Amino acid sequence: SYQRILLKLSGEALQGKEGFGIDAQVLDRMAQEVKELVELGVQVGLVIGGGNLFRGAGLAEAGMNRVVGDHMGMLATVMNGLAMRDALHRAYVNARVMSAIPLNGVCDNYNWADAISQLRQGRVVIFSAGTGNPFFTTDSAACLRGIEIEADVVLKATKVEGVYTDDPVKNPDATLCEQLSYQDVLEKELKV
Numbered sequence: 001s002y003q004r005i006l007l008k009l010s011g012e013a014l015q016g017k018e019g020f021g022i023d024a025q026v027l028d029r030m031a032q033e034v035k036e037l038v039e040l041g042v043q044v045g046l047v048i049g050g051g052n053l054f055r056g057a058g059l060a061e062a063g064m065n066r067v068v069g070d071h072m073g074m075l076a077t078v079m080n081g082l083a084m085r086d087a088l089h090r091a092y093v094n095a096r097v098m099s100a101i102p103l104n105g106v107c108d109n110y111n112w113a114d115a116i117s118q119l120r121q122g123r124v125v126i127f128s129a130g131t132g133n134p135f136f137t138t139d140s141a142a143c144l145r146g147i148e149i150e151a152d153v154v155l156k157a158t159k160v161e162g163v164y165t166d167d168p169v170k171n172p173d174a175t176l177c178e179q180l181s182y183q184d185v186l187e188k189e190l191k192v
Contacts, residue, residue: 002152003041003043004042004043004150005109006145006151007047008046008139008142010051011048011049012051014027014052014054014080014083020050020052021053024149028090030084035088038122042080043122045126045127045146045149046139047141050073050080052074054075054076055072056069057071066135067134070130070135074100074101074130076136080105082106082107084126088124094121095124096123097126099129100111100132100134125143139156141153142156144153159177162176163190164176167191
């Protein structure tokens, strides 16, 4: 069994059936599931995407500067992190939000040693604002934070079953790749 995990949730997972924003019932259900892990003695770090609140791709196509769009996306992840912390607190789970960009008075600044200390004390640590740098996804941030906190595993909860030959949401002919090597990903230019 795992002692310390990093769980990556998509922002879209929080929106429920609405297609945008945060569904309070979904948020509370997720908080209860995290609580179950904590009660089992698992140290939990979370990274939550921001796609339920902001999607920069469309604005970038319309001419918005990519760096500006990425900064807005980072702030969306902070909002999701604050919402999750609140839901965890209501479920009587101690949690901290750490941001890769300074937001004094809103949440803690990210520091890997402080994060490990909080995890050891049984607090859930929610890592927000991605890596703090534009051009990096929250998936990249989850892997980075997982390595930094010495997580036993990084788990990604997403809306698809695995890696496909194309985006299955946009292309109904996309097929699930049963097995892949790193070389396959590079040669097929898969966007994973």
